[in-house]
Amino acid sequence: xxxxxxxxxxxxxxxxxxxxxxxxxxxxxxxxxxxxxxxxxxxxxxxxxxxxxxxxxxxxxxxxxxxxxxxxxxxxxxxxxxxxxxxxxxxxxxxxxxxxx
Amino acid sequence: xxxxxxxxxxxxxxxxxxxxxxxxxxxxxxxxxxxxxxxxxxxxxxxxxxxxxxxxxxxxxxxxxxxxxxxxxxxxxxxxxxxxxxxxxxxxxxxxxxxxxxxxxxxxxxxxxxxxxxxxxxxxxxxxxxxxxxxxxxxxxxxxxxxxxxxxxxxxxxxxxxxxxxxxxxxxxxxxxxxxxxxxxxxxxxxxxxxxxxxxxxxxxxxxxxxxxxxxxxxxxxxxxxxxxxxxxxxxxxxxxxxxxxxxxxxxxxxxxxxxxxxxxxxxxxxxxxxxxxxxxxxxxxxxxxxxxxxxxxxxxxxxxxxxxxxxxxxxxxxxxxxxxxxxxxxxxxxxxxxxxxxxxxxxxxxxxxxxxxxxxxxxxxxxxxxxxxxxxxxxxxxxxxxxxxxxxxxxxxxxxxxxxxxxxxxxxxxxxxxxxxxxxxxxxxxxxxxxxxxxxxxxxxxxxxxxxxxxxxxxxxxxxxxxxxxxxxxxxxxxxxxxxxxxxxxxxxxxxxxxxxxxxxxxxxxxxxxxxxxxxxxxxxxxxxxxxxxxxxxxxxxxxxxxxxxxxxxxxxxxxxxxxxxxxxxxxxxxxxxxxxxxxxxxxxxxxxxxxxxxxxxxxxxxxxxxxxxxxxxxxxxxxxxxxxxxxxxxxxxxxxxxxxxxxxxxxxx
Numbered sequence: 001x002x003x004x005x006x007x008x009x010x011x012x013x014x015x016x017x018x019x020x021x022x023x024x025x026x027x028x029x030x031x032x033x034x035x036x037x038x039x040x041x042x043x044x045x046x047x048x049x050x051x052x053x054x055x056x057x058x059x060x061x062x063x064x065x066x067x068x069x070x071x072x073x074x075x076x077x078x079x080x081x082x083x084x085x086x087x088x089x090x091x092x093x094x095x096x097x098x099x100x101x
Numbered sequence: 102x103x104x105x106x107x108x109x110x111x112x113x114x115x116x117x118x119x120x121x122x123x124x125x126x127x128x129x130x131x132x133x134x135x136x137x138x139x140x141x142x143x144x145x146x147x148x149x150x151x152x153x154x155x156x157x158x159x160x161x162x163x164x165x166x167x168x169x170x171x172x173x174x175x176x177x178x179x180x181x182x183x184x185x186x187x188x189x190x191x192x193x194x195x196x197x198x199x200x201x202x203x204x205x206x207x208x209x210x211x212x213x214x215x216x217x218x219x220x221x222x223x224x225x226x227x228x229x230x231x232x233x234x235x236x237x238x239x240x241x242x243x244x245x246x247x248x249x250x251x252x253x254x255x256x257x258x259x260x261x262x263x264x265x266x267x268x269x270x271x272x273x274x275x276x277x278x279x280x281x282x283x284x285x286x287x288x289x290x291x292x293x294x295x296x297x298x299x300x301x302x303x304x305x306x307x308x309x310x311x312x313x314x315x316x317x318x319x320x321x322x323x324x325x326x327x328x329x330x331x332x333x334x335x336x337x338x339x340x341x342x343x344x345x346x347x348x349x350x351x352x353x354x355x356x357x358x359x360x361x362x363x364x365x366x367x368x369x370x371x372x373x374x375x376x377x378x379x380x381x382x383x384x385x386x387x388x389x390x391x392x393x394x395x396x397x398x399x400x401x402x403x404x405x406x407x408x409x410x411x412x413x414x415x416x417x418x419x420x421x422x423x424x425x426x427x428x429x430x431x432x433x434x435x436x437x438x439x440x441x442x443x444x445x446x447x448x449x450x451x452x453x454x455x456x457x458x459x460x461x462x463x464x465x466x467x468x469x470x471x472x473x474x475x476x477x478x479x480x481x482x483x484x485x486x487x488x489x490x491x492x493x494x495x496x497x498x499x500x501x502x503x504x505x506x507x508x509x510x511x512x513x514x515x516x517x518x519x520x521x522x523x524x525x526x527x528x529x530x531x532x533x534x535x536x537x538x539x540x541x542x543x544x545x546x547x548x549x550x551x552x553x554x555x556x557x558x559x560x561x562x563x564x565x566x567x568x569x570x571x572x573x574x575x576x577x578x579x580x581x582x583x584x585x586x587x588x589x590x591x592x593x594x595x596x597x598x599x600x601x602x603x604x605x606x607x608x609x610x611x612x613x614x615x616x617x618x619x620x621x622x623x624x625x626x627x628x629x630x631x632x633x634x635x636x637x638x639x640x641x642x643x644x645x646x647x648x649x650x651x652x653x654x655x656x657x658x659x660x661x662x663x664x665x666x667x668x669x670x671x672x673x674x675x676x677x678x679x680x681x682x683x684x685x686x687x688x689x690x691x692x693x694x695x696x697x698x699x700x701x702x703x704x705x706x707x708x709x710x711x712x713x714x715x716x717x718x719x720x721x722x723x724x725x726x727x728x729x730x731x732x733x734x735x736x737x738x739x740x741x742x743x744x745x746x747x748x749x750x751x752x753x754x755x756x
Binding site: 018021022030093094096097098099100 | 731732733734735736739740743
């Protein structure tokens with residue numbers, strides 16, 4: 001188990017997240033994919049901390065911060081989803097095209 | 102001498118009076134301001150009589166006094182110098198008598214007008230005009246500078262214009278005023294050219310200097326002839342010589358005292374006086390002298406014939422004035438300066454008298470038409486008596502003033518050219534005929550209009566007193582002035598080269614006999630209650646009567662000329678507007694408009710379309726692109742970002 005394996009895991013996870021965010025119709029799913037991308041970043045942070053600076057904890061603490069912020073972000077995101085749902089009676093992303101120019 | 106030194110005031114005081122009357126006080130039919138004018142002209146009369154007395158008692162004449170008027174720089178023969186234009190008075194023999202004539206007649210006319218114009222809406226203004234008229238004429242008389250003389254000459258014309266058209270509410274006086282003004286201006290053109298010529302030649306407008314120039318022989322006969330004819334042109338307009346006399350009969354539309362003033366003293370005398378004043382130029386030009394003489398004789402004869410058929414009392418007098426002016430001109434042209442001026446002086450007295458008498462009659466019966474008068478002698482004995490005296494004087498009844506002056510003219514003309522004498526003798530006979538015709542038709546015979554006759558009455562004293570004064574002058578002026586050759590000795594100073602030739606004694610008596618015969622003829626024709634003989638004559642000679650009644654068609658000829666000018670102007674206007682404008686203005690405009698339209702079309706279709714097209718293309722392409730790309734779907738935007746990032750990453754990786 002080397003750093004490379006960890007980074008490959010992180011990259012795979014991030015790409016899964018990106019794929020999910022781009023392809024899911026349900027915005028709950030998009031929200032979950034975004035969580036996946038957060039966690040891919042967290043794996044990278046933990047791996048770099050462990051293999052490059054084992055005596056330090058900066059990577060670990062940053063990962064912890066990100067988990068906290070992500071939790072808060074999910075709260076805000078779900079609240080938005082609820083608000084949208086109440087307005088539009090829909091949870092599918094293609095129905096929300098208010099930004100159309 | 103003091104009187105002479107203040108001679109310039111004679112012109113200035115009536116001028117001041119006229120402005121005082123015009124601008125002082127309110128317009129009021131009972132305004133007291135006319136007395137200012139009368140006082141001013143009264144003072145002038147006293148001054149003029151003083152000058153006459155000084156001249157008789159031996160004061161040196163001519164008396165000249167100059168002041169500097171204005172100066173200007175000019176160059177002559179390549180040397181700059183300052184030219185000084187003087188203004189001044191020149192009192193010579195003719196001027197002395199003119200002053201007395203003008204002031205006396207003006208004074209009497211102003212007194213007469215007190216009653217005649219009383220109650221007129223513009224009473225005050227009338228007096229302002231009278232004073233202005235007199236001032237202009239007096240300025241003309243005394244001025245030694247021909248330029249000032251010309252200014253006054255024009256002011257006289259202007260004054261006559263406002264006075265002839267005094268009752269401008271009616272169309273006839275307005276028309277007559279215009280006619281008088283324009284006709285005299287026609288003559289003034291010649292006078293103006295003559296003055297310019299004089300200045301170019303002599304370099305001065307001062308009469309004494311011009312006289313010196315001529316007497317030294319510097320002026321060629323041709324130049325003198327041209328100048329003299331120019332002056333004659335002006336004089337013919339002002340003094341109503343043929344063919345410019347057409348304005349005078351119409352000028353009768355003015356108030357009658359004004360007619361008296363115009364005919365006796367101020368307006369028509371100006372022409373004769375100017376010729377007398379410039380006599381030295383005329384004597385240097387024999388052709389001009391002959392022209393003056395023949396023009397005068399022709400005018401005298403034509404006017405007398407026209408007077409015979411006239412029925413308007415004032416127009417008969419107007420024609421007689423024209424005729425008498427012809428006498429004066431003829432005398433001047435026949436080297437008779439003294440005779441001409443003597444007649445001017447005596448004529449002023451009896452013509453003013455006759456006009457004021459006519460005014461008195463018109464005042465009483467309110468008509469100018471002699472056919473509606475008749476038998477007025479019982480109603481207006483004083484007017485009848487004075488008219489009778491005036492008629493006798495103008496007809497040349499022996500020992501009255503007209504006899505002296507007319508005799509002098511006839512003798513003078515006989516010596517010069519017997520043909521002229523014959524014309525003037527016939528004219529004198531006609532004069533007696535038409536004047537007595539006037540007297541008979543107006544005062545004697547039966548009253549033809551009972552209503553007008555019943556309302557007639559003798560005029561009040563401001564009108565009759567001037568009549569009496571003028572009647573006395575008409576009787577005695579000739580004898581007084583001829584006494585010891587008083588007039589001749591004053592006038593014939595350095596000017597006239599008259600050589601006395603004793604005329605044959607039968608000359609005067611034969612004319613007097615002819616006059617007496619014509620008076621008898623007039624009495625035969627018009628004395629009785631009916632005019633059968635006159636009517637028969639009129640029927641027999643109808644074409645001639647018509648010719649005289651139409652005034653030899655001169656009015657029609659002049660109007661025709663004016664009409665011709667009018668038509669020519671219309672034609673020129675038509676050519677200008679319809680041809681010249683159509684081609685060079687409107688045509689060019691149309692061409693320019695066409696070019697502009699083409700240019701506009703090119704601009705619109707090519708240039709503007711290109712600009713608009715470019716913009717439109719961007720808008721269309723942009724719109725299409727936008728609707729293709731920005732569909733408002735967040736996932737698409739995210740995908741663009743991801744693709745972009747991937748591309749960037751790939752580029753970084755494979756660099």
